[in-house]
Amino acid sequence: MEASYKSYAHWRAEIIEKARVTLDADYCKGRMAALANAHDPSTKAFLKAYGEEHRDQVLKWFEQALAES
Secondary structure (H helix, E strand, O other): OOOOOOOOOHHHHHHHHHHOOOOOOOHHHHHHHHOOOOOOOHHHHHHHHHHHHHHHHHHHHHHHHHHHH
Protein backbone atom coordinates (compact mmCIF):
# COMPACT_ATOMS: atom_id res chain seq x y z
CA MET A 1 0.00 0.00 0.00
CA GLU A 2 1.09 3.56 -0.50
CA ALA A 3 0.39 6.93 1.10
CA SER A 4 -0.34 8.88 -2.07
CA TYR A 5 -3.63 7.47 -3.23
CA LYS A 6 -5.10 9.18 -6.27
CA SER A 7 -8.73 8.84 -5.19
CA TYR A 8 -11.17 7.03 -2.92
CA ALA A 9 -11.47 4.28 -5.54
CA HIS A 10 -7.68 3.85 -5.60
CA TRP A 11 -7.49 3.72 -1.79
CA ARG A 12 -10.40 1.27 -1.59
CA ALA A 13 -8.84 -1.04 -4.17
CA GLU A 14 -5.52 -1.02 -2.29
CA ILE A 15 -7.23 -1.83 1.01
CA ILE A 16 -9.40 -4.61 -0.40
CA GLU A 17 -7.07 -6.17 -2.96
CA LYS A 18 -3.57 -5.68 -1.56
CA ALA A 19 -4.24 -5.56 2.18
CA ARG A 20 -7.08 -8.10 1.84
CA VAL A 21 -9.25 -6.17 4.28
CA THR A 22 -13.03 -6.22 4.17
CA LEU A 23 -14.36 -2.69 4.61
CA ASP A 24 -17.39 -3.72 6.65
CA ALA A 25 -19.05 -1.46 9.20
CA ASP A 26 -17.20 -2.86 12.22
CA TYR A 27 -13.79 -2.51 10.59
CA CYS A 28 -14.49 1.03 9.38
CA LYS A 29 -15.79 2.14 12.78
CA GLY A 30 -12.80 0.62 14.54
CA ARG A 31 -10.27 2.28 12.25
CA MET A 32 -12.10 5.61 12.45
CA ALA A 33 -12.05 5.48 16.26
CA ALA A 34 -8.36 4.60 16.30
CA LEU A 35 -7.38 7.28 13.78
CA ALA A 36 -9.37 9.89 15.71
CA ASN A 37 -7.51 9.02 18.93
CA ALA A 38 -4.16 10.81 19.03
CA HIS A 39 -3.09 8.59 21.96
CA ASP A 40 -3.60 5.32 20.04
CA PRO A 41 -0.17 3.78 19.26
CA SER A 42 -1.15 2.90 15.69
CA THR A 43 -2.34 6.47 15.13
CA LYS A 44 0.89 7.89 16.52
CA ALA A 45 2.84 5.74 14.05
CA PHE A 46 0.49 6.69 11.20
CA LEU A 47 0.85 10.40 11.94
CA LYS A 48 4.63 10.14 12.17
CA ALA A 49 4.79 8.34 8.82
CA TYR A 50 2.12 10.19 6.83
CA GLY A 51 1.07 13.36 8.68
CA GLU A 52 -2.25 14.84 9.78
CA GLU A 53 -3.47 15.83 6.33
CA HIS A 54 -3.25 12.27 5.05
CA ARG A 55 -4.85 10.94 8.26
CA ASP A 56 -7.75 13.34 7.77
CA GLN A 57 -8.21 12.18 4.17
CA VAL A 58 -8.14 8.52 5.22
CA LEU A 59 -10.76 9.24 7.89
CA LYS A 60 -13.01 10.71 5.19
CA TRP A 61 -12.49 7.62 3.04
CA PHE A 62 -13.39 5.35 5.97
CA GLU A 63 -16.55 7.45 6.47
CA GLN A 64 -17.42 6.93 2.81
CA ALA A 65 -16.70 3.19 3.03
CA LEU A 66 -18.89 2.99 6.13
CA ALA A 67 -21.74 4.72 4.31
CA GLU A 68 -21.40 2.16 1.50
CA SER A 69 -21.30 -0.87 3.82
